[in-house]
Amino acid sequence: MSVPFVRVRDVTKRYGTHTALMALSLDVGLAESVVVLGPSGCGKTTLLRLLAGLEVPHQGEIWLAGRQVAEPGRNLVPPHERRIGFVFQDLALWPHLTVREHLTFVMGSVRVPKSQRPQQTRETLGLVRIERLAHRYPHELSGGEQQRVALARALVGRPRLLLLDEPFSSLDPDLRATLRSELSRLRRALELTMIYVTHDREDAAVLADRIVMMREGQIQSIAQDSRPR
Amino acid sequence: MTMRGLQATQAAVLALAGTAFAVCCVLPLAYMVWRSLASAPQGGAPVVAALLLDARQRELLANSTLLGAGTALGATLIGAPLGVALARVALPFKGVLRVALIAPLLLPPYVMGLAWLYLGGSAGLVARMVGRDVLSPWTYSLAGATFVLALVFFPLSMLATEVALRRVDGRSEEAALMVARPGRVLWRITLPLAAPAITAAALLIFVLAISEFGVPGLLRVRVFTTEVFTAFAALYDFNRATILALPLLVVSVLVTAVAAVLVGERLIVTRRGTRAGRPVSFDAWRRFAIVASMCVLLLALVVPLAVLAYEASGVRSFAAIVRGSREAITNSLMLATIGASLVVTIAVWLGYTRARVSRGLGRIADVLWVVLFATPSTVIGVGLIGLWNQPGMVGAVYGTDAMLVLAYLARFVPVAALVLGASVRHVPASHEEAAAVGGAGWLRAMTFIVLPQIRLGILTAWTIAFILAFGELGASILVAPPGATTLPIRIYTIIANTPPAQVAALALLQSAVVFVPLAALGLGVAVREVR
Numbered sequence: 001m002s003v004p005f006v007r008v009r010d011v012t013k014r015y016g017t018h019t020a021l022m023a024l025s026l027d028v029g030l031a032e033s034v035v036v037l038g039p040s041g042c043g044k045t046t047l048l049r050l051l052a053g054l055e056v057p058h059q060g061e062i063w064l065a066g067r068q069v070a071e072p073g074r075n076l077v078p079p080h081e082r083r084i085g086f087v088f089q090d091l092a093l094w095p096h097l098t099v100r101e102h103l104t105f106v107m108g109s110v111r112v113p114k115s116q117r118p119q120q121t122r123e124t125l126g127l128v129r130i131e132r133l134a135h136r137y138p139h140e141l142s143g144g145e146q147q148r149v150a151l152a153r154a155l156v157g158r159p160r161l162l163l164l165d166e167p168f169s170s171l172d173p174d175l176r177a178t179l180r181s182e183l184s185r186l187r188r189a190l191e192l193t194m195i196y197v198t199h200d201r202e203d204a205a206v207l208a209d210r211i212v213m214m215r216e217g218q219i220q221s222i223a224q225d226s227r228p229r
Numbered sequence: 230m231t232m233r234g235l236q237a238t239q240a241a242v243l244a245l246a247g248t249a250f251a252v253c254c255v256l257p258l259a260y261m262v263w264r265s266l267a268s269a270p271q272g273g274a275p276v277v278a279a280l281l282l283d284a285r286q287r288e289l290l291a292n293s294t295l296l297g298a299g300t301a302l303g304a305t306l307i308g309a310p311l312g313v314a315l316a317r318v319a320l321p322f323k324g325v326l327r328v329a330l331i332a333p334l335l336l337p338p339y340v341m342g343l344a345w346l347y348l349g350g351s352a353g354l355v356a357r358m359v360g361r362d363v364l365s366p367w368t369y370s371l372a373g374a375t376f377v378l379a380l381v382f383f384p385l386s387m388l389a390t391e392v393a394l395r396r397v398d399g400r401s402e403e404a405a406l407m408v409a410r411p412g413r414v415l416w417r418i419t420l421p422l423a424a425p426a427i428t429a430a431a432l433l434i435f436v437l438a439i440s441e442f443g444v445p446g447l448l449r450v451r452v453f454t455t456e457v458f459t460a461f462a463a464l465y466d467f468n469r470a471t472i473l474a475l476p477l478l479v480v481s482v483l484v485t486a487v488a489a490v491l492v493g494e495r496l497i498v499t500r501r502g503t504r505a506g507r508p509v510s511f512d513a514w515r516r517f518a519i520v521a522s523m524c525v526l527l528l529a530l531v532v533p534l535a536v537l538a539y540e541a542s543g544v545r546s547f548a549a550i551v552r553g554s555r556e557a558i559t560n561s562l563m564l565a566t567i568g569a570s571l572v573v574t575i576a577v578w579l580g581y582t583r584a585r586v587s588r589g590l591g592r593i594a595d596v597l598w599v600v601l602f603a604t605p606s607t608v609i610g611v612g613l614i615g616l617w618n619q620p621g622m623v624g625a626v627y628g629t630d631a632m633l634v635l636a637y638l639a640r641f642v643p644v645a646a647l648v649l650g651a652s653v654r655h656v657p658a659s660h661e662e663a664a665a666v667g668g669a670g671w672l673r674a675m676t677f678i679v680l681p682q683i684r685l686g687i688l689t690a691w692t693i694a695f696i697l698a699f700g701e702l703g704a705s706i707l708v709a710p711p712g713a714t715t716l717p718i719r720i721y722t723i724i725a726n727t728p729p730a731q732v733a734a735l736a737l738l739q740s741a742v743v744f745v746p747l748a749a750l751g752l753g754v755a756v757r758e759v760r
Contacts, residue, residue, distance in 0.1 A: 052407060054403055054406070078410075079403075080407060085407070086403075088400050088404060090400055092398065092401050094401055094404070094405070094418055095401075096422060105405070105409070106409075109405075109409035109410075109413060110408050153404070157408050
């Protein structure tokens with residue numbers, strides 16, 4: 001790997017007396033897809049939240065695209081300036097906004113020129129195949145549709161890095177398989193750098209270039225995916 | 230006890246509480262509505278038409294509506310930002326600050342009105358200092374009354390906003406933080422999610438403002454509540470009083486019902502919901518929030534109390550003032566204690582029932598209680614007089630101090646039931662079931678399992694009822710028997726013909742009764758924060 005796009009160096013994160021991450025180091029290359037596997041409570045979500053800037057590390061450094069974004073006790077770059085798309089486990093859709101308004105809010109925040117917004121909205125909705133749902137509110141959508149909206153919201157700001165925290169954990173196996181393969185297609189089409197957290201090995205098998213196994217706040221092993229490309 | 234016996238005890242206790250609620254809270258209002266409709270010679274509909282066509286009525290309606298809307302707007306503009314600050318800014322001694330900011334709500338509004346009157350009235354402090362009357366046109370005006378009431382009621386908006394913000398799902402905000410600055414997240418995500426609660430608080434403030442009697446009465450603003458009082462107390466026209474009360478009641482019921490539906494179960498249940506994610510903090514605004522809080526505290530609490538203290542400093546002997554009003558003070562303390570105790574005795578069973586019935590019935594009970602609590606005090610006073618001023622056995626109560634206690638019950642059982650209903654909902658029904666399986670009867674399970682778990686709720690409900698009863702004016706002044714008086718009635722009736730120093734001293738005394746327990750609470754919070 002040349003210069004890594006994501007660099008996590010000796011990061012430790014504690015919650016009270018509990019150590020969620022212990023001197024963890026991980027590099028992720030540009031356009032690489034890393035799936036982090038591990039049991040509940042092993043620190044997978046904490047790793048994503050640190051990368052997103054939603055938590056501050058106690059020790060260690062975090063670098064994104066060659067720029068240091070966090071140092072011990074301090075985030076150097078706030079979340080909204082890191083250009084990260086995040087799909088939360090519970091999706092965290094905004095109940096008072098329609099699908100289109102979700103995307104408009106993001107584009108307004110990252111200052112996409114107004115003239116480009118309709119086009120970008122259409123493209124993103126098309127990417128995740130929910131063009132017909134643009135005027136619906138989250139409560140009017142099925143579970144799978146909500147997942148697609150969360151993904152569209154994460155993608156519409158053209159992020160450099162996509163973080164996904166067990167996004168399909170609440171779906172039935174068929175829908176999960178469908179969305180998993182669509183995410184794989186999207187990732188390749190957009191050449192996104194992606195870190196995907198799960199405890200499902202099938203997710204890892206389909207989506208990963210590398211599989212990182214975590215346990216008790218530390219990386220246990222890293223496996224290169226050997227599937228034919 | 231057999232299952233049959235258990236049900237019988239439970240049914241008897243709850244039926245008794247239900248009957249007491251119906252007689253004390255619902256009947257006076259129902260009687261008032263019936264009288265106002267029946268008092269028209271041609272039936273109900275023409276009365277309403279006459280009310281709407283009469284120019285004087287239209288002026289009253291306009292004044293009441295403007296007072297309500299202005300107060301709601303002003304209180305929200307002050308309270309909502311403070312609520313945001315309390316929820317999301319790391320303020321020093323936040324607990325103490327919250328208690329201090331709630332204080333203006335706990336003072337009787339007429340005490341605040343009196344303070345501003347002594348500051349900006351025609352013979353007020355400002356007029357005496359500058360040598361001419363510059364402020365009184367503003368003080369004796371709709372704008373003046375709106376200003377005072379906004380400073381009284383802003384804590385409601387503040388608390389509603391704080392609670393609503395604490396209930397916003399932290400993940401929603403985190404998702405927005407990934408792309409937007411905290412200020413934009415607050416404006417576009419957090420506040421819209423909290424909007425129903427903030428709007429409901431504004432509607433409730435609207436109703437409380439148009440129901441207020443003391444402040445518009447003092448500041449000579451003609452609104453429905455003052456006209457109801459005048460019609461009954463000055464003109465002895467019971468029919469006119471009941472007819473005047475009707476539009477006020479209709480507006481109150483409609484607006485309160487909308488507010489209760491808007492906010493649903495969030496009105497009272499203040500426990501944090503289960504939520505993930507970390508809420509956005511606005512610590513960059515810390516300095517501004519501290520300055521703004523201090524300014525509001527200054528206007529809403531320090532200035533009024535300082536003005537009263539300055540005026541009261543003119544009395545020769547504070548002890549003589551207390552001696553002169555000893556009966557009113559003793560009466561107030563005694564009646565408020567009896568009233569608050571009876572209020573809680575009835576409300577605890579209503580609250581229990583509300584917590585254990587279905588969700589739909591519970592919502593209906595909440596709406597009914599909020600509507601009853603927001604019913605204007607003078608309307609309740611007129612209803613109570615109509616109901617109890619009867620020949621025979623019923624009339625035996627009328628003309629005694631019991632009427633004042635009945636007024637407290639009519640006004641404050643609903644709010645205590647809301648508080649206690651929320652408390653009982655935190656006690657799982659399985660706790661009672663476990664006691665029943667263990668052989669305990671219903672009363673025993675209530676006494677040893679449920680009531681001990683809601684003792685804080687009971688204490689809170691009693692304190693709220695006591696404070697409200699101690700400052701009650703609008704209903705008391707109508708139903709008090711000849712010769713009997715309470716501190717609020719005495720203060721209100723001696724304003725016109727007694728030196729301001731004496732009135733201010735009594736108003737301070739009234740405030741002290743509220744502030745002593747409040748200061749103790751603030752001290753307790755401060756000690757906990759320091760630790």
